[in-house]
Amino acid sequence: MDLGVSRRRKIVNVVMLSLSGVCTALVMGVLFFILGYLFWHGAKSLNWNFLTQVPKPSGQTGGGVANAIAGSAKVLLLATCIGVPIGFLAGVYLAEYSGKTFAFTIRYVVDLLNGVPSIVIGIVAYALVVRPMGHYSALAGGVALGIMMIPIAVRTTEEFLRSVPNSMREGAMALGATRARTIFTVVAPAAISGLISGMMLNLARVAGETAPLLFTALGNMFWSRGWLQPIATLPVTIYNYAIAPEEDLHQQAWAAGFVLLFLVLGINVTARMIIARGSASARR
Amino acid sequence: MATSFPVEPRVIVRSPRTFIERLRGGDQIALLTTLVCAVTIIVVVALIVVELWMNSQPAIKAFGWHFLTSSTWDPNAEKFGALPFIYGTCLTSALALLIAIPLGIAAAIFLAEMAPPQLSNLLTFLIELLAAVPSVIYGLLGIFVLVPLIRDCLVPVLVKFFGYLPIFQGDFYGVSFLSASLVLSVMVAPFIISVSREVLLAVPVEQREAALAVGATKWEATWQIVLPNASTGIIGSVFLALARALGETMAVTMVIGNTPKITASLFSPGYSIAAVIANEFAEASGRLYVSSLIFLGLVLFGLTIVINAVARILVLTTTQRSA
Amino acid sequence: MATFRQQLAKEPAIAAEGSGVQKTALAVKLQAENLNFYYGKFQALHGISLSIVTYKITAFIGPSGCGKSTFLRTMNRMNETVRNTRVEGKLLLDGQDLREMDVTFVRRRVGMVFQKSNPFPKTIFDNVAYGLRVNGVRSRPVIEAAVERSLRRAALWDEVKDKLRKPASALSGGQQQRLCIARALAVEPEVLLLDEPCSALDPIATLKIEELLFQIKDITTIVIVTHNMQQAARLADYTGFFLMGKLIEFDDTRKIFQNPSKKETEDYVTGRFG
Numbered sequence: 001m002d003l004g005v006s007r008r009r010k011i012v013n014v015v016m017l018s019l020s021g022v023c024t025a026l027v028m029g030v031l032f033f034i035l036g037y038l039f040w041h042g043a044k045s046l047n048w049n050f051l052t053q054v055p056k057p058s059g060q061t062g063g064g065v066a067n068a069i070a071g072s073a074k075v076l077l078l079a080t081c082i083g084v085p086i087g088f089l090a091g092v093y094l095a096e097y098s099g100k101t102f103a104f105t106i107r108y109v110v111d112l113l114n115g116v117p118s119i120v121i122g123i124v125a126y127a128l129v130v131r132p133m134g135h136y137s138a139l140a141g142g143v144a145l146g147i148m149m150i151p152i153a154v155r156t157t158e159e160f161l162r163s164v165p166n167s168m169r170e171g172a173m174a175l176g177a178t179r180a181r182t183i184f185t186v187v188a189p190a191a192i193s194g195l196i197s198g199m200m201l202n203l204a205r206v207a208g209e210t211a212p213l214l215f216t217a218l219g220n221m222f223w224s225r226g227w228l229q230p231i232a233t234l235p236v237t238i239y240n241y242a243i244a245p246e247e248d249l250h251q252q253a254w255a256a257g258f259v260l261l262f263l264v265l266g267i268n269v270t271a272r273m274i275i276a277r278g279s280a281s282a283r284r
Numbered sequence: 285m286a287t288s289f290p291v292e293p294r295v296i297v298r299s300p301r302t303f304i305e306r307l308r309g310g311d312q313i314a315l316l317t318t319l320v321c322a323v324t325i326i327v328v329v330a331l332i333v334v335e336l337w338m339n340s341q342p343a344i345k346a347f348g349w350h351f352l353t354s355s356t357w358d359p360n361a362e363k364f365g366a367l368p369f370i371y372g373t374c375l376t377s378a379l380a381l382l383i384a385i386p387l388g389i390a391a392a393i394f395l396a397e398m399a400p401p402q403l404s405n406l407l408t409f410l411i412e413l414l415a416a417v418p419s420v421i422y423g424l425l426g427i428f429v430l431v432p433l434i435r436d437c438l439v440p441v442l443v444k445f446f447g448y449l450p451i452f453q454g455d456f457y458g459v460s461f462l463s464a465s466l467v468l469s470v471m472v473a474p475f476i477i478s479v480s481r482e483v484l485l486a487v488p489v490e491q492r493e494a495a496l497a498v499g500a501t502k503w504e505a506t507w508q509i510v511l512p513n514a515s516t517g518i519i520g521s522v523f524l525a526l527a528r529a530l531g532e533t534m535a536v537t538m539v540i541g542n543t544p545k546i547t548a549s550l551f552s553p554g555y556s557i558a559a560v561i562a563n564e565f566a567e568a569s570g571r572l573y574v575s576s577l578i579f580l581g582l583v584l585f586g587l588t589i590v591i592n593a594v595a596r597i598l599v600l601t602t603t604q605r606s607a
Numbered sequence: 608m609a610t611f612r613q614q615l616a617k618e619p620a621i622a623a624e625g626s627g628v629q630k631t632a633l634a635v636k637l638q639a640e641n642l643n644f645y646y647g648k649f650q651a652l653h654g655i656s657l658s659i660v661t662y663k664i665t666a667f668i669g670p671s672g673c674g675k676s677t678f679l680r681t682m683n684r685m686n687e688t689v690r691n692t693r694v695e696g697k698l699l700l701d702g703q704d705l706r707e708m709d710v711t712f713v714r715r716r717v718g719m720v721f722q723k724s725n726p727f728p729k730t731i732f733d734n735v736a737y738g739l740r741v742n743g744v745r746s747r748p749v750i751e752a753a754v755e756r757s758l759r760r761a762a763l764w765d766e767v768k769d770k771l772r773k774p775a776s777a778l779s780g781g782q783q784q785r786l787c788i789a790r791a792l793a794v795e796p797e798v799l800l801l802d803e804p805c806s807a808l809d810p811i812a813t814l815k816i817e818e819l820l821f822q823i824k825d826i827t828t829i830v831i832v833t834h835n836m837q838q839a840a841r842l843a844d845y846t847g848f849f850l851m852g853k854l855i856e857f858d859d860t861r862k863i864f865q866n867p868s869k870k871e872t873e874d875y876v877t878g879r880f881g
Contacts, residue, residue, distance in 0.1 A: 013501035017398055023390035024399075027477065028407060030470055031414045034425055086321045093318035099690075106322050109329050115592035116332065116585060117531025119558045123565070123581045127335040150325060167725035171787070174685060175738035175794060176715035180314030185741070190728045208418025211533040211558070215566045235420045239534060242424050250428065257424050261417065268416045272409065 042258025045251045061248040068237040078142025087153020095161035114151035122212035138231040141217030156198030160191040193278030200271035210235035336582040342575035357544045364576035368544035372556040377529040380468035388476030396484035415474035423538030426467040431458040456551040459541035472525040483517030520598030527591040533558035636661040642696035664829040666843035674852040683717040718796030722803045724783035726775035738794040761789035781812025801831040
């Protein structure tokens with residue numbers, strides 16, 4: 001037995017495996033660093049004023065991002081109303097009705113849409129909404145984000161509807177329910193926890209998007225009324241403050257970033273917990 | 285056996301559905317509605333392609349494919365060339381991948397092969413959270429934390445040991461190709477890790493056992509048997525990460541310097557396709573200016589489509605093989 | 608389409624409770640004439656012809672893969688939920704070709720209980736009420752009465768009457784299957800098809816279900832597919848023996864088991880194969 005080789009291999013083994021652990025620790029370290037730094041720095045500037053006031057005019061300190069938070073909510077609401085129904089129903093089509101070849105085509109196109117960079121979607125929304133209207137608007141922002149929500153809505157719906165066993169469909173149809181009835185009164189409710197958490201993850205992803213809003217919703221120093229005015233949103237505000245020269249605005253960027261991250265990660269974690277609890281009870 | 289129950293009059297209407305009832309039953313409507321939605325998606329994608337193409341026409345007509353090789357970007361003289369942006373996009377993405385791939389695969393190996401399942405699941409969960417952090421937050425941290433860090437700690441080291449290399453020459457002011465690449469690498473690493481981990485886990489246990497049974501160390505089994513098995517999927521994850529990196533806008537534009545420049549030095553500020561669109565689109569005046577930016581968007585679109593397609597094929601074949 | 612009254616007039620006389628009067632006409636409820644069934648190019652059923660008698664229990668027996676379940680599923684057109692299938696021949700329900708009727712109408716009249724219980728992820732009450740609601744019954748008191756009646760017929764009422772609003776998944780396997788029977792009975796089908804309903808259950812649960820099938824025989828025609836010959840011998844008035852997609856023999860149960868005319872039948876019921 002050649003002990004030398006064996007010992008070298010053992011050393012290589014330990015070194016490489018430790019290295020992989022180190023890399024993991026590095027990545028985890030970055031995560032904790034991001035969260036930690038943001039929470040620390042952002043929480044410092046967080047106060048009630050910040051959440052309830054609109055930005056002060058240039059040069060004055062203080063003010064808040066209340067209009068940006070409301071603006072994000074508004075744009076996201078519109079996006080959800082556009083993206084989720086289209087995505088959900090298309091997912092129903094894929095899971096329950098379509099034949100193989102057409103389904104393949106649709107899935108491919110959905111994947112294509114998913115891969116389009118968000119800034120390109122912003123360009124298209126600009127061409128489709130802003131240009132004909134002649135000005136920026138919450139509507140344009142909502143359209144851009146709505147388009148971004150479609151692919152994930154489709155995929156989630158199809159995946160979770162398919163996970164419902166066929167025996168359930170047969171049980172309903174054997175009682176005289178039409179296919180449509182079966183889908184909406186038996187299959188969808190059976191998959192509901194997956195569908196909801198999927199939509200939440202979708203929302204969280206889109207809530208943080210900045211690029212498509214840069215030249216659709218643009219931004220607004222004040223409250224925006226209706227859907228046809230430019231509107232402030234949280235991510236765009238963070239961006240604008242971060243690149244502004246004033247130090248005060250940098251602080252506000254941190255605080256706004258804290259709020260955004262808190263919301264996005266909060267929705268994320270909640271959604272994953274729903275999925276986890278859903279699959280645990282299904283296994284019972 | 286005697287009947288135990290009296291037979292009561294039937295409550296269910298026994299005639300078949302009328303037309304109205306059939307309509308309300310909904311099968312035709314449901315089929316139609318869902319089909320319309322599915323087709324709408326196809327229409328949307330077609331619209332994207334059409335809008336990009338049509339709106340790029342002025343620029344295409346003015347510059348032709350020369351656009352892709354010219355490096356002048358002068359809004360005043362209305363001369364536009366895409367080369368600096370293509371260069372910046374490719375450079376930052378390539379460098380980001382160079383950093384993220386070894387890190388990512390190593391972490392994936394740890395999570396798939398080494399860590400006990402509970403730890404692995406917890407860490408994967410946290411890594412997926414990393415992937416959910418919005419781009420603008422990465423940009424924020426990039427500007428105020430990473431860039432000073434690089435300037436004060438990394439750059440002196442690089443200059444001291446590798447200053448003779450052209451990539452580390454020139455003055456460093458903070459915003460640069462280097463900073464953008466580092467931020468990008470942090471952003472794409474979670475994708476590489478989570479997809480690679482899944483692909484590694486999909487390799488059948490029997491393969492590992494076969495290697496260990498002939499006396500291989502755990503590392504040797506992983507490196508020589510498991511990894512090659514999963515290689516197609518891992519390469520697929522790399523392509524996915526690449527597609528993400530190419531389209532990444534906010535974090536890049538906040539730390540890259542936004543200067544159209546083609547140079548070997550990583551310390552120099554630069555520009556990327558997504559960054560220039562983000563920065564200049566809202567203020568662009570003049571049809572040719574806007575059209576050139578949209579032409580850039582078309583180029584980016586084409587790039588990401590191709591890369592995504594390759595990625596899907598690779599990842600699909602791996603997971604299908606082991607399914 | 609016949610009205611309610613006309614339908615009633617066609618039905619055979621039903622014995623009043625405890626009167627001991629024998630049912631008169633042995634009417635045919637369902638009739639198959641030369642039925643062929645194809646999965647794509649593969650022919651699964653060859654020229655099946657038989658008659659299901661009203662208010663009797665008919666059993667289909669045969670080894671695995673012989674087509675008995677496939678044939679059962681043609682009787683309420685459940686095979687149409689699978690792509691690429693084709694049916695040839697006639698299938699008559701009360702003399703009318705059920706393939707030309709509206710499919711949900713057929714399924715209302717011909718109910719089915721499946722091999723593995725498949726309760727919906729709803730409450731016990733909502734499970735039983737589902738068929739009623741789907742078929743347009745809206746009145747609350749009517750639904751509640753029908754639910755109680757069905758659960759009683761399925762011999763489940765006493766066990767669940769206090770937990771009607773609890774999820775159906777909380778019941779045991781045997782209880783779930785009885786729930787599925789109650790669910791099927793709630794829409795008052797004229798025929799009830801059961802596809803190996805006890806194969807996933809323990810002997811005690813099986814016994815309970817067999818008992819209730821005897822009870823409900825008087826309100827609905829029963830067709831049961833079973834791989835358990837003793838079950839067929841216990842329950843059925845008529846038995847059909849299937850082999851490789853063909854109906855080998857169809858007769859009185861006693862004759863099938865004691866004095867079969869075909870050799871294949873004899874081989875099967877004496878246990879020489881299957």
